Amino acid sequence: xxxxxxxxxxxxIGSVRYALERLGVEAPxxxxxxxxxxxxxxxxxxxxxxGAAMAMLRDRGLVEVIRGLQQPLLGICLGMQLLFExxxxxxxxxxxxxxxxxxxxRGGEGIRIPHMxxxxxxxxxxxxxxxxxxAGAQAYFVHGYCVPxxxxxxxxxxxxxxxxxxxxxxxxxxxxxxxxxSAGTGARLLRNFLSERLx
Amino acid sequence: xxxxxIIPCLDVRDGRVVKGVRFRDHVDMGDIVALARRYRDExxxxxxxxxxxxxxxxxxxxxxxxxRVARALDIPFCVAGGIRSVEDARRILHAGADKxxxxxxxxxRPALISELAxxxxxxxxxxxxxxxxxxxxxxxxxxxxxxxxxxxxLARRTxxxxxAAQQRGAGEIVLNCMGSDGVREGYDLEQLxxxxxxxxxxxxxxxxxGTAAHFEAVFRDADVDGALAASVFHSGAIAIPxxxxxLAAAGIPVRPVD
Numbered sequence: 001x002x003x004x005x006x007x008x009x010x011x012x013i014g015s016v017r018y019a020l021e022r023l024g025v026e027a028p029x030x031x032x033x034x035x036x037x038x039x040x041x042x043x044x045x046x047x048x049x050x051g052a053a054m055a056m057l058r059d060r061g062l063v064e065v066i067r068g069l070q071q072p073l074l075g076i077c078l079g080m081q082l083l084f085e086x087x088x089x090x091x092x093x094x095x096x097x098x099x100x101x102x103x104x105x106r107g108g109e110g111i112r113i114p115h116m117x118x119x120x121x122x123x124x125x126x127x128x129x130x131x132x133x134x135a136g137a138q139a140y141f142v143h144g145y146c147v148p149x150x151x152x153x154x155x156x157x158x159x160x161x162x163x164x165x166x167x168x169x170x171x172x173x174x175x176x177x178x179x180x181x182s183a184g185t186g187a188r189l190l191r192n193f194l195s196e197r198l199x
Numbered sequence: 200x201x202x203x204x205i206i207p208c209l210d211v212r213d214g215r216v217v218k219g220v221r222f223r224d225h226v227d228m229g230d231i232v233a234l235a236r237r238y239r240d241e242x243x244x245x246x247x248x249x250x251x252x253x254x255x256x257x258x259x260x261x262x263x264x265x266x267r268v269a270r271a272l273d274i275p276f277c278v279a280g281g282i283r284s285v286e287d288a289r290r291i292l293h294a295g296a297d298k299x300x301x302x303x304x305x306x307x308r309p310a311l312i313s314e315l316a317x318x319x320x321x322x323x324x325x326x327x328x329x330x331x332x333x334x335x336x337x338x339x340x341x342x343x344x345x346x347x348x349x350x351x352x353l354a355r356r357t358x359x360x361x362x363a364a365q366q367r368g369a370g371e372i373v374l375n376c377m378g379s380d381g382v383r384e385g386y387d388l389e390q391l392x393x394x395x396x397x398x399x400x401x402x403x404x405x406x407x408x409g410t411a412a413h414f415e416a417v418f419r420d421a422d423v424d425g426a427l428a429a430s431v432f433h434s435g436a437i438a439i440p441x442x443x444x445x446l447a448a449a450g451i452p453v454r455p456v457d
Contacts, residue, residue, distance in 0.1 A: 014266075014294070014295045015269055015295045018269055018295060019273060021270065022270075022273065047319070047322075110422070112399060112401050112402075113399075113400075114322045114401070116322060116370070116371060116424070117201050117203075117244070117424060118454040119201050142275075178275070178297075180273065181272075181273060181274055187273060
């Protein structure tokens with residue numbers, strides 16, 4: 001299987017590549033439109049701020065490339081947020097592949113922002129992307145913005161508020177947590193994304 | 200519900216894990232990747248690698264071992280040691296670290312915190328604070344703590360620095376209470392509680408873990424997000440699976456061992 005990671009300029013996107021290596025998949029990190037279009041699976045990782053990441057994708061001519069992808073696409077963390085219409089972070093328009101807007105998380109008594117650490121997933125319905133991931137399985141999150149629960153939400157997580165932890169519509173998927181840093185649960189999600197059942 | 204994190208800290212010198220008592224007399228504990236894997240398998244939630252000689256020697260942590268760790272580990276890890284610029288941080292993050300922790304360089308030039316937060320996001324930026332109680336009853340920060348011959352007391356009050364670091368963009372604070380470090384008599388709950396009251400970002404307690412009850416106390420009484428320890432894990436005095444079961448039984452949310 002031909003898997004590529006979109007080079008969105010984030011600082012530590014190498015760790016997603018290592019996670020795929022551990023699953024026996026060599027995935028190049030690339031900004032090459034043809035390589036991305038020709039892949040069987042495309043992953044959009046992302047760490048940093050929404051505005052900077054969208055500017056980078058625009059500069060590299062990748063916005064329309066990503067919008068046109070028909071094969072399974074997985075956004076991770078900020079990469080998932082970029083799939084939506086817009087983000088409150090810097091008030092920037094995003095890729096608009098999924099309906100909804102990214103909002104700032106609200107802190108509060110005992111609720112520290114950024115949401116940093118291991119938290120439980122609640123799958124909403126069976127889905128091939130969530131095979132083997134049971135209710136209560138924990139994943140590693142690091143984020144200060146989130147996507148509200150919509151009809152595209154496959155699993156939720158709660159930190160002060162309940163938000164979308166895994167999303168999917170058609171061939172477009174996203175994980176708010178970091179599968180590459182979520183031990184067995186994360187490896188399972190990545191394996192599911194690479195599975196033939198998904199496409 | 201967010202789990203409380205158990206964080207083994209691996210002090211690194213010359214590519215090996217070492218441990219000393221009260222920052223002195225380091226002894227070899229083993230290979231970095233082997234120890235990292237062991238802790239991951241035992242259920243550590245995160246690891247911190249602290250290159251203890253990088254800052255005193257005026258160099259950045261070596262990216263070679265950072266990359267080896269990043270390839271092997273599927274839990275998050277943070278690297279500390281000698282990071283004094285955006286470029287230094289970029290090299291460590293590109294090598295695969297999830298977070299970088301700064302201590303002495305942030306004290307020398309607090310603007311470094313905001314530069315790193317702007318470049319990589321606050322979630323990547325951990326500010327480590329070494330703090331000691333002075334005879335006048337104030338906690339104050341120390342710098343160059345990796346090298347006892349160069350360790351300096353500063354006029355800066357720990358509580359003031361906790362506030363300033365957050366204003367600059369620290370995404371997490373690790374408070375190392377030097378008075379309790381290495382002696383295994385428990386975390387400095389009094390100091391951690393005071394810092395917690397001023398800290399709206401995640402707070403990690405460091406220094407003093409000796410028994411499972413110490414972890415329970417620091418989560419329950421000081422409401423910290425994570426507890427860091429080194430020697431009790433390296434020596435096997437505390438096994439992480441047992442510790443997590445004990446915390447769970449006490450009603451403290453922890454991630455079950457995979």
